Amino acid sequence: MHVNYCTVFDSNYMDKGLAMYNSLNRVSVDYTLFIFAFDNEAYKLLCEKNLPNIRVLQESDLLDEQSRKARDNRTRAEWCWTCSSRSLDFLLNEYNLDNCVYIDSDLYFFSDPNIIVQELIDKNKSVLITAHRFAPYLENRIIAHMYGTYCVQFNVFINNPDAREVLSWWKEQCLQDCSGNKSYEVYGDQKYLDEFPKRFKCVHVMENQGGGLAPWNISQYRMDDASEELSIINKMTGKKDRAVFYHFQGFEILDGDLINLSVYRWKGKTIDERLVKVIYRSYYAELQKVRDELKDLKESLEKQSENVRKVKEQRRKDSSVKRRIGQVIVGVLSWFRMRLAHRKDYIHISLWD
Numbered sequence: 075m076h077v078n079y080c081t082v083f084d085s086n087y088m089d090k091g092l093a094m095y096n097s098l099n100r101v102s103v104d105y106t107l108f109i110f111a112f113d114n115e116a117y118k119l120l121c122e123k124n125l126p127n128i129r130v131l132q133e134s135d136l137l138d139e140q141s142r143k144a145r146d147n148r149t150r151a152e153w154c155w156t157c158s159s160r161s162l163d164f165l166l167n168e169y170n171l172d173n174c175v176y177i178d179s180d181l182y183f184f185s186d187p188n189i190i191v192q193e194l195i196d197k198n199k200s201v202l203i204t205a206h207r208f209a210p211y212l213e214n215r216i217i218a219h220m221y222g223t224y225c226v227q228f229n230v231f232i233n234n235p236d237a238r239e240v241l242s243w244w245k246e247q248c249l250q251d252c253s254g255n256k257s258y259e260v261y262g263d264q265k266y267l268d269e270f271p272k273r274f275k276c277v278h279v280m281e282n283q284g285g286g287l288a289p290w291n292i293s294q295y296r297m298d299d300a301s302e303e304l305s306i307i308n309k310m311t312g313k314k315d316r317a318v319f320y321h322f323q324g325f326e327i328l329d330g331d332l333i334n335l336s337v338y339r340w341k342g343k344t345i346d347e348r349l350v351k352v353i354y355r356s357y358y359a360e361l362q363k364v365r366d367e368l369k370d371l372k373e374s375l376e377k378q379s380e381n382v383r384k385v386k387e388q389r390r391k392d393s394s395v396k397r398r399i400g401q402v403i404v405g406v407l408s409w410f411r412m413r414l415a416h417r418k419d420y421i422h423i424s425l426w427d
Contacts, residue, residue, distance in 0.1 A: 178226070189282065199276050204224060207286060209340070244266055301314075301316070
C-alpha cells in the first residue's frame with residue numbers, strides 16, 4: 075500500500091526534518107513525503123537536494139484570503155499549527171491522494187509506519203489519531219486537560235467522505251482559533267482532537283503502542299531483550315510491540331557534546347535507561363550527520379535555540395490566569411520528581427560511548 079505523508083518545517087528545523095526523512099526512508103519503500111517548506115532557504119535547499127520520494131511545496135500553496143489574515147495575526151507557532159489540517163486538506167484536494175498522514179518533523183522512525191495505517195484500515199475506520207498515553211499521575215491529568223488527550227504528531231486520513239467531514243471541521247476550527255495561550259478550551263490545533271471521537275464515528279485511536287512513543291510515556295515501557303529489532307514491553311500489561319516511531323519533543327543539542335534529553339523530568343526514577351540510550355543515541359547520531367551535511371545552514375540552526383526561547387518567553391507573558399494556575403499546580407505536584415530526575419536530562423554524549 076502506498077502511503078502519503080506530509081509535514082511542515084522551515085530552515086530552523088531543517089536538521090530535524092531531514093533526520094525524520096532519513097529514518098522514514100530507511101524503513102519504508104512505497105511512500106511519498108510532501109514537505110511544505112516554510113521559508114525560501116528551506117525550499118531552495120530541499121529542491122537542490124532532490125531527495126527520492128519527496129515532493130517539495132511552499133507555504134504560499136496553503137494561503138488564501140482568509141488564511142493570510144489569520145497568519146498575519148498569529149505567532150509563527152500558531153500559524154504552523156493552523157497549517158497541519160490545511161496541508162492535509164490541500165493534498166487530498168490537489169493530488170486526489172488515497173490517504174495522507176500528517177507527521178511532526180521531530181519524529182524518528184524505527185520501523186515501517188505502514189503497519190499503523192493498516193491498523194486503521196483493518197478497523198474499517200477513516201481517521202486515526204494518537205493518544206499522548208500520559209502516565210497516570212495527578213499532574214499528568216491536569217496536563218491532559220490543558221493540552222489535550224491526543225497529540226498532533228501522527229494523524230491518518232483516508233480520502234473518503236467520512237474523513238473529509240472530520241478534516242473540514244478541524245480545519246475550520248483551526249482557522250477560527252489556534253491560540254496556545256487561552257484557558258483550557260483551545261491549545262493550538264491539538265485540543266480539537268479531543269472532540270474527534272465524540273463527534274465522528276469514523277475515528278480510531280491508535281492501539282499499536284510502538285507508535286507515539288515520547289518522553290511523556292516512555293517510563294511505561296522497557297526494552298525487549300529477546301527481540302533482534304528494537305521492541306518494547308508494557309510494564310503493566312506485558313504487551314510487546316516493535317518500536318515504530320518516537321517523538322523527540324524538547325530534545326536539544328547544546329554546547330560541545332552536551333545534550334538535553336528532556337525525558338527524565340517526566341518520570342526519571344522508573345525509566346528504562348537502556349531503552350533511552352538506544353533511542354536517543356540513534357537520533358543524536360542522525361542529527362549530527364545531517365548537521366554536517368548542512369554546514370551552510372549553520373547560522374540558521376544556531377538561531378533556533380534563541381527563537382525557541384523567545385517564543386516560550388512570549389507564551390509565558392501571554393498565558394491566561396487559568397492556564398498559569400494550571401502550570402503552577404503541575405509544577406508543585408511534579409517538583410519532587412523533577413528535582414530528583416531532571417538533572418539526568420543533561421548529559422555529555424561521550425558518556426554513552
